[in-house]
Amino acid sequence: MSTVISNIGELVTNDPALGEGPLGLVRDAAVVIDGDRLAWIGPATAAPPADDAYDAAGRAVLPGFVDSHAHLVFAGERAAEFAARMSGQPYTGGGIRTTVERTRAASDEELRANLARLIAEMARQGTTTVECKSGYGLTVADEERAVRIAAELADEVTFLGAHIVPAGMEAADYVALVTTDMLAACAPYARWIDVFCEHVAFDAEQTRDILAAGIRAGLTPRLHANQLGPGPGVRLAVACGAASADHCTFLSDADVDALAASDTVATLLPGVEFSTRQPYPDARRLLDAGATVAIATDCNPGSCYTTSMAFCVALAVREMHMTPAEAVWAATAGGARALRRTDVGHLGVGARADVLVLDAPSYIHLAYRPGVPHVAAVWKAGRGVWPISWADKSGL
Numbered sequence: 001m002s003t004v005i006s007n008i009g010e011l012v013t014n015d016p017a018l019g020e021g022p023l024g025l026v027r028d029a030a031v032v033i034d035g036d037r038l039a040w041i042g043p044a045t046a047a048p049p050a051d052d053a054y055d056a057a058g059r060a061v062l063p064g065f066v067d068s069h070a071h072l073v074f075a076g077e078r079a080a081e082f083a084a085r086m087s088g089q090p091y092t093g094g095g096i097r098t099t100v101e102r103t104r105a106a107s108d109e110e111l112r113a114n115l116a117r118l119i120a121e122m123a124r125q126g127t128t129t130v131e132c133k134s135g136y137g138l139t140v141a142d143e144e145r146a147v148r149i150a151a152e153l154a155d156e157v158t159f160l161g162a163h164i165v166p167a168g169m170e171a172a173d174y175v176a177l178v179t180t181d182m183l184a185a186c187a188p189y190a191r192w193i194d195v196f197c198e199h200v201a202f203d204a205e206q207t208r209d210i211l212a213a214g215i216r217a218g219l220t221p222r223l224h225a226n227q228l229g230p231g232p233g234v235r236l237a238v239a240c241g242a243a244s245a246d247h248c249t250f251l252s253d254a255d256v257d258a259l260a261a262s263d264t265v266a267t268l269l270p271g272v273e274f275s276t277r278q279p280y281p282d283a284r285r286l287l288d289a290g291a292t293v294a295i296a297t298d299c300n301p302g303s304c305y306t307t308s309m310a311f312c313v314a315l316a317v318r319e320m321h322m323t324p325a326e327a328v329w330a331a332t333a334g335g336a337r338a339l340r341r342t343d344v345g346h347l348g349v350g351a352r353a354d355v356l357v358l359d360a361p362s363y364i365h366l367a368y369r370p371g372v373p374h375v376a377a378v379w380k381a382g383r384g385v386w387p388i389s390w391a392d393k394s395g396l
């Protein structure tokens with residue numbers, strides 16, 4: 001089954017060899033989807049015939065968003081905690097334990113349904129690649145079921161048993177459990193290992209031990225680093241070859257230099273600063289130093305309960321002084337780099353057919369018109385997921 005998308009007013013390829021600037025912009029373009037891949041890209045006037053045709057009517061087309069950081073296997077919510085923060089309470093991460101209680105008490109079906117709901121909510125806002133972490137189970141059985149359920153529906157799965165030390169346990173005993181039985185149970189379902197490296201969670205030595213155990217089990221590190229204050233997280237991430245250091249809110253010059261000199265992506269999560277009233281990360285400092293920057297939602301019931309990459313792009317532009325082009329690149333190609341994926345985050349022949357048709361003439365509208373519905377149509381791996389209902393198509 002092939003589909004030609006014609007009359008594209010502005011095509012973002014993220015391939016400078018295909019078009020103008022770092023976004024590889026092509027005007028008056030067409031693309032052809034064949035199966036789950038892109039089979040052709042070129043001028044609208046030269047578009048070949050296909051089984052099906054979609055007229056983009058001059059709209060902008062982008063690679064689907066790559067949301068490289070989300071915590072989606074959970075039950076319950078924490079709206080009261082958010083309201084308290086908006087009246088001055090700080091975010092400390094302590095609410096994680098509330099969600100752990102609710103998640104442990106939920107059935108597999110409830111967790112699966114909540115995850116499917118959130119991934120569907122993401123899809124209809126243009127997100128076509130989703131990373132999903134565990135971390136609200138914190139027992140061997142509860143973490144195993146979190147990664148197992150995540151692996152059914154998410155593109156990328158991360159074992160985050162080291163999210164916080166569960167109530168009633170000593171930190172040393174918990175680290176010993178995470179690095180042995182819990183890791184053994186979870187590694188078959190995950191590609192990544194993550195640790196919340198922060199004074200309220202795990203220190204440098206514990207983080208190093210957990211990441212080393214994960215690497216021995218065949219997982220690749222990524223890290224929650226420097227979210228609530230300065231600390232060793234970012235330099236540890238770089239030292240152990242992590243794909244990404246996430247949050248990067250409180251950085252020293254040495255942290256910035258380390259990121260800039262490495263392949264570790266700095267993943268910024270501006271929805272968290274919005275929802276916790278913390279200062280935003282200094283994206284300009286990272287970009288100007290030469291670091292690779294990604295943007296993701298961090299969707300979770302505590303520090304940031306949004307699934308909207310468009311909202312994060314708008315925040316990145318307005319609050320972190322990124323240009324619209326830098327923010328869109330970070331939310332697509334940047335996310336792909338953070339997940340070490342070459343098949344998503346760009347549009348070119350052979351890429352996965354993850355296509356986002358904006359209901360706007362330019363990608364700039366994502367930040368220029370914040371808060372409005374932006375999405376006209378979405379294909380994920382060649383399958384129309386919006387406006388056709390995801391639920392109807394997937395049988396969920």
Ligand code: NIG
Pocket residue numbers: 071093095096099196224227272298300301302303304
């Ligand atoms: O990335 N910081 C650690 N984990 C999540 C928040 C989890 C929660 O508050 O439930 C984060 O912000």
Ligand code: FE
Pocket residue numbers: 069070071224298
């Ligand atoms: Fe997170």
